[in-house]
Amino acid sequence: MHPKNVWQAMARPGFALSWWPWRAVAYLVSGAVTGSFVLVLVLALAVTGATLTLVLVGLPLLAALALAGIPVARVERLRLRIVEPGPVPDPHRAPVAPGLRAWLAVRLGERATWRELGYTLLFAGLLWPVDALVVGVGLLFPVSVIATPVLMATVGDGQEAKVLKQWTVTDWPTAFGCSIGGLVLLALGVYVLGVVAGARAGLTRLLIAGRDVELGERVVELARSRVRLVDAFEAERRRIERDLHDGAQQRLVALSVTLGLARLDAPPGPLADQLAKAQEQAGSALEELRELIHGIHPQVLADYGLQAAVSDAADRSVVSVDVTGFDVPGRLPRAVESAAYFVVCEALANVDRHSGASRAEVAGGHRDGRLVVTVRDDGRGGADASGGSGLTGLADRVSVLDGRLSLSSPPGGPTSLRVEIPCEWSQLTDRTEGSA
Numbered sequence: 001m002h003p004k005n006v007w008q009a010m011a012r013p014g015f016a017l018s019w020w021p022w023r024a025v026a027y028l029v030s031g032a033v034t035g036s037f038v039l040v041l042v043l044a045l046a047v048t049g050a051t052l053t054l055v056l057v058g059l060p061l062l063a064a065l066a067l068a069g070i071p072v073a074r075v076e077r078l079r080l081r082i083v084e085p086g087p088v089p090d091p092h093r094a095p096v097a098p099g100l101r102a103w104l105a106v107r108l109g110e111r112a113t114w115r116e117l118g119y120t121l122l123f124a125g126l127l128w129p130v131d132a133l134v135v136g137v138g139l140l141f142p143v144s145v146i147a148t149p150v151l152m153a154t155v156g157d158g159q160e161a162k163v164l165k166q167w168t169v170t171d172w173p174t175a176f177g178c179s180i181g182g183l184v185l186l187a188l189g190v191y192v193l194g195v196v197a198g199a200r201a202g203l204t205r206l207l208i209a210g211r212d213v214e215l216g217e218r219v220v221e222l223a224r225s226r227v228r229l230v231d232a233f234e235a236e237r238r239r240i241e242r243d244l245h246d247g248a249q250q251r252l253v254a255l256s257v258t259l260g261l262a263r264l265d266a267p268p269g270p271l272a273d274q275l276a277k278a279q280e281q282a283g284s285a286l287e288e289l290r291e292l293i294h295g296i297h298p299q300v301l302a303d304y305g306l307q308a309a310v311s312d313a314a315d316r317s318v319v320s321v322d323v324t325g326f327d328v329p330g331r332l333p334r335a336v337e338s339a340a341y342f343v344v345c346e347a348l349a350n351v352d353r354h355s356g357a358s359r360a361e362v363a364g365g366h367r368d369g370r371l372v373v374t375v376r377d378d379g380r381g382g383a384d385a386s387g388g389s390g391l392t393g394l395a396d397r398v399s400v401l402d403g404r405l406s407l408s409s410p411p412g413g414p415t416s417l418r419v420e421i422p423c424e425w426s427q428l429t430d431r432t433e434g435s436a
Contacts, residue, residue: 005084006198010191020083021190024197025139027082028131031200034079035128038072042124067107069116072123073208080209083201088209112208119207127200134196138189145182149175256282298341306337310344310362310373317348317360319377325363332371336423339401340364340373343394347375347417350391355379355415366423373419381413391417 009020045065052058070092077088091112095102107113152161152175161169169175259279266272301309307328314321331337344362351360357379364373395405403421 005086006194006201010194010198015194016187016190021193023082024190024193025135027079027197027201028135028193030079030082031123032128032132032135034075035123035131038120039124039128042068042120066117067113069118069120069208070107070113072120073116076119076123076204076208080201080204083197084205088205091209116208119204122207127203130196131200134193138192138196139186142182142186142189145185146179148178148182252282252286256286301337301341305331306340309337309341310364313341313345313348314362318352319348319357319360321348321360321362323362325365326373327365328371332366332423335401336371336421339394339397339403339421340371340419343398343405343417343419344373344375346391346394350383351375351377351379351415354383355381355413357413357415369422371419371421371423375417377413377415379413379415380411381409381415382411383407383409383415 006020006024009015009018012018015021042065045061045068049058049061049065052061074090077090080088092110093106095106148161148169149172152159152169152172155161161175169178256279259275259282263272263275263279266275298309298312300312305328307326310326311323314323332340348360348362351357355377357377360375360377362373362375364371366372391405391407398405398419398421401421403419406418407415408418409415
């Protein structure tokens, strides 16, 4: 496989005879040339802008200096392709609106812009002289020593030659010995150039192409958007519940009453039997709708909070359920209440369907900044969260809130389901406020 950067190339045999040393030289030489121009640009903008600030003409120049890192970084990302042929990502976001004002607002608010400005100042003041020094020591110094016989034959008229303008060589054996020593130095210098070019490229990528900061910002924004989606989902569930409760349910109640009145007025016979059957079906549909509404978002949870809703779920459970030590002060955030409630409901439904238990227990409370809910039963155990019990979906729902769901169910029992959801005290609200 072809090496993707100078570091991988150095790890392979034949590096000194490949094109990679020349790439390293090209990268460092272009860095020295580019850096000298950047130094002149930075000094010109800084001095001129500071001088003309008193007459306000220098302010645009100082703004240009703050944004000077953007074109410099773009050039540097292109130069990185010399030693790292892979794509170098651009950390800047596209403006949300056209025009210079929107572009400036986005660029001045990005951390990448200021990081690129810092790199530009570092490049202009330190990095390009280092590039030039390394090229001189790693390449020009060995080449000058290798050229000793040539210098002696041309400039020295075959009598003497100055090696690096420091040592005088007066005979041919010494001149050729210097040339051999220069070849050795050049072989070592090739690796020095590769090391420095790789280090420079890594530093440049870290400062102008690194995505860690932007990735962190996107993770934070993703977490916030996830919370907003959860809140929107819960609001939509409550809206659907209210629409069904105030609309379809009330119409079914009215229909059932109308059928009952018609049944009373109808004479005995087939018509009365059909009305009775229709009233019975309307009652069944009403019960199913009430169960559906309760499953979407129970009214007791919206009006009275998690503790009352859990007690209601325990009362409706087929298995005898004890609610012990369940104490939540005030109202929790709606998404937290909803997630904890449906975990309890699903756990009790699993106890009824799969465990063979005779009793279950629900406990919980707010401790150490977390809502903790535990459901235990005395059944046969052996429950598996990945076995289609519905707990996988609940675990996903809890994880959206940065919570954790754990299951302990050894064969023979008991089974214990524990949920922990972060919920700081500052998030708790008054009961009356929450039920408003």
